[in-house]
Amino acid sequence: MSRPQAPRPDRKPLIGLVERANRALQADMVRRAHAAGHTEVKMAHNSVFGFLHPDGARAADMAARAGITRQSMGEVIRDMVALGLLEMRSDPNDGRAKVVDYSEHGRSVAGDGFRYLIELERRFEEEFGEQEYAVVRDVLERLVGVLDRFAAEEDQTSSSAGGSVG
CATH class of the missing domain: 1.10.10.10 (Winged helix-like DNA-binding domain superfamily/Winged helix DNA-binding domain)
Structure with a gap:
């Protein structure tokens, strides 16, 4: 008997890309601190x-x-x-x-x-390039805003649904 397969994205998920970029940036900051003589700095x-x-x-x-x-x-x-x-x-x-x-x-x-x-x-x-990098920053800032809005909408839906149960 085979187990059903969970659906998988056909490309690396955005969350994976953002997490990898975050880790690379943080590791780079620590590497740079060490190069500047601040060897006590940790990730x-x-x-x-x-x-x-x-x-x-x-x-x-x-x-x-x-x-x-x-x-x-x-x-x-x-x-x-x-x-x-x-x-x-x-x-x-x-x-x-x-x-x-x-x-x-x-x-x-x-x-x-x-x-x-x-x-x-x-x-x-x-x-x-200045414009392309500005787009990257803008999209990431907007992405955070959209996710915050989704969470607020979900919280509002949950509290509305929870409040009407009696």
Whole structure:
């Protein structure tokens, strides 16, 4: 008795392409940090570098923006504090909470990373052409907007359906 085959896309799914691009970009950032002498930087640190506001932020807020658990974000933050990249201070608005911020060394490392991102974007424009690269960025931004809209519509449909059951 054979099992029915699940349908398979006839080309690499968009989610696979985006994930592969994400991993390649993150690995490139770490490679570049190491080349610049910041050998303490790890791939997991990208979740902080990408989501830590210049004025600092709570770990829970960063975790939500990064799409990871508070526990995972806390583990990365503790590692980066131990490496001297981050500091923790009391939240002036809530004495029970802590705010995460860059140390002086962390600001230097992050600054090098942001300068590299600017250079990388310039190189992409050279590689693909300014207009084609602008289209890539525009389509990705619109894709996120469409997916957010789909999720909101689904949430609204679910809550409407759930609310009418009695």
